[in-house]
Amino acid sequence: MDVFDRLKQAAVPEWQSYVDHAFVRQLGQGTLPEAAFRTYLVQDYLFLIQFARAWALAAYKSRTIADIRAAQMGLAAILDETELHVRLCARRGISRAELDAAPEHPATVAYTRFVLDCGAAGDLLDLQVALAPCVIGYAEIGNALAPDGVAALAEHPYRDWIAEYAGEAYQDVAAAARKQLDRLAARSMTEHRFGELAALFSKASQLEADFWQMGLEAAG
């Protein structure tokens, strides 16, 4: 059992409330109201800007060139993901100007600033644990929503989103993050500390669930 599995096991209800949220289920079934998805997309763009900052923070907090490089790859991947987001939005008629002008929803503020503060106050391991529900969780969700592969999604209304996270490129990013978590834990995780990290992981999972909820509520 790797560290990520241990963290999930220590936070089962919070983890389930996130990966099995009504938003996710409706997204998978294709029944999610378009208004919910649009609200989500716009906020997720704002979210990614803060997550880019979180990867930059990881690079800053690194002490070896290998750790700096790993974080720099995470940062570059996020910046690419924002471009993909801009295209997903454009296809739905949301312009870049609209994205840049959108105010951050409190749920976006809560999750992103929580992660950034975990990283600023703690060490690299705290930061990676706070990022994990997003970075690794999205890969699990992507996989769960494409049980027969991306090709089988055919006319699915949210095909592009699912394909992105179920796709090989993103799955590789998540696998790398998972290994980095194990490496960092091998260095500096005591059992006492595991308890603190699990609390942090649980909180981050809840804040992710709140983020889905924000989308659903927007569709009223």
Added chain:
Amino acid sequence: MDVFDRLKQAAVPEWQSYVDHAFVRQLGQGTLPEAAFRTYLVQDYLFLIQFARAWALAAYKSRTIADIRAAQMGLAAILDETELHVRLCARRGISRAELDAAPEHPATVAYTRFVLDCGAAGDLLDLQVALAPCVIGYAEIGNALAPDGVAALAEHPYRDWIAEYAGEAYQDVAAAARKQLDRLAARSMTEHRFGELAALFSKASQLEADFWQMGLEAAG
């Protein structure tokens, strides 16, 4: 017009939504449900822990011994305020153990981590502007709720809370914070930057309003 007045003027609707929130009005009229106040008190205790960290951040970001001392006094004042909080809570039957075990509400996370991140990413002026709705705003609210002085509150059910923020000691803290804001702005506020600071102040005021709202909803 000092910097604080300029900031309020640049964010009138957000500022009003905060200082004139239904929670505040009901608190002043003594009609606020006890459950709302209790939820608020517990979350405000968790809030103060993060605000103590924000004052510590201000001391860390200072470059002169005078600025360090000013921030250290803010930090000491907050640590005293948490003790007062523990006593306010005890009188209402909320134990310290209960306070320490309470999970942070998303509204608490959003506001506190937003302020901490403003300070970590920006400079001392950014941090003080993000703190201002709380530090200076509570003094305005305290004054507004005790128009005839603290003595006139007599049997008011929330007398202790109002007296705290309308009292001279807290009014002095707020006045000092206001002057520090002017000093910092004299050093490093361009007109372009005023626009950024006003946006930050507006966001912080909204997050304060959300914090009151959380209290009200708890009494739902």
Added chain:
Amino acid sequence: MDVFDRLKQAAVPEWQSYVDHAFVRQLGQGTLPEAAFRTYLVQDYLFLIQFARAWALAAYKSRTIADIRAAQMGLAAILDETELHVRLCARRGISRAELDAAPEHPATVAYTRFVLDCGAAGDLLDLQVALAPCVIGYAEIGNALAPDGVAALAEHPYRDWIAEYAGEAYQDVAAAARKQLDRLAARSMTEHRFGELAALFSKASQLEADFWQMGLEAAG
């Protein structure tokens, strides 16, 4: 053996080069040139300003009210120590204006910013380990230079300095720092991590030795 003793044992040559530096020996024997001591005093004042920031950083990085309080007491103690320094300097004809105008020597920059960066990049334990050669080391040096107690120093030319660090108040500060180190290590020190902390402790001890050296060289 507590964590501090383990760290010293892992960095014997660097530790000895610091606590047994010629500057320290001459200070103890009363043969240290006044010019060396004055240069040291002025730089130590600038050093303390940065160390106050380091304690503030420790408060910011704390997650519990107990840890915040411990760091705030460290910060308050340092601010008091700077006042003592101003008085020590005044007695030697160095004015506060002179202190504030003095440029930081590279040795001062190197040690103080190294400690601050350890804290910013790492966690609370990294920061306390980087502070330890100074905080705890000065108590050991003070004790070593007053083997028969402070009273026996009588006409010693550096009596006031030795008395300060051999005195009960400072010894208590150091003892508290030592216990805090053990508490933090119990929480989050793996054996792998001990190796990293020992490297950091060794570097900080060397930078302290360079700081004494700067004083000696000033005396030509």
Added chain:
Amino acid sequence: MDVFDRLKQAAVPEWQSYVDHAFVRQLGQGTLPEAAFRTYLVQDYLFLIQFARAWALAAYKSRTIADIRAAQMGLAAILDETELHVRLCARRGISRAELDAAPEHPATVAYTRFVLDCGAAGDLLDLQVALAPCVIGYAEIGNALAPDGVAALAEHPYRDWIAEYAGEAYQDVAAAARKQLDRLAARSMTEHRFGELAALFSKASQLEADFWQMGLEAAG
């Protein structure tokens, strides 16, 4: 006159002590002892690791996607530069293992941690000003040492180093940094603040001069 020129003008002696240091002159004339250059190269590799962290810090402290991207490009450029460094070193018989095992010299610690702390304590403008003597200064030095172009260097013993910094790619990096400085200053530089930034620039230039001096002394 752009901001960089104003900074140089406000710190003429410190700037000259850096760009016209004996190390630089001997490097240009090809008379620099190989031992001095080797010591410099090894320390510069350690320096670049910390500078990569400084660019990551700039990305973390950014608020717009444009600023994050600019900093991310700086970070990527530095990581490339470290690879070039490894190759320069390999040609001189210094292995990567030797580089990674080398202890940081106090002059390396002083300059790099000073820059990182300027960035952590201040804002993006403080950080870019502290980085400027290195980022932009090396382009000026490269140009000055190749007055007739890189091709004319022919058999110059330090041809590869000079060609790197006089080359178009590096000159473009420096030009971009210069423009970013102007953009940041337009946003948030008051005249009062210019004085603080000039002091910071002057200190950073001195620490760069100390870095050359360390190389020379190694050849002692």
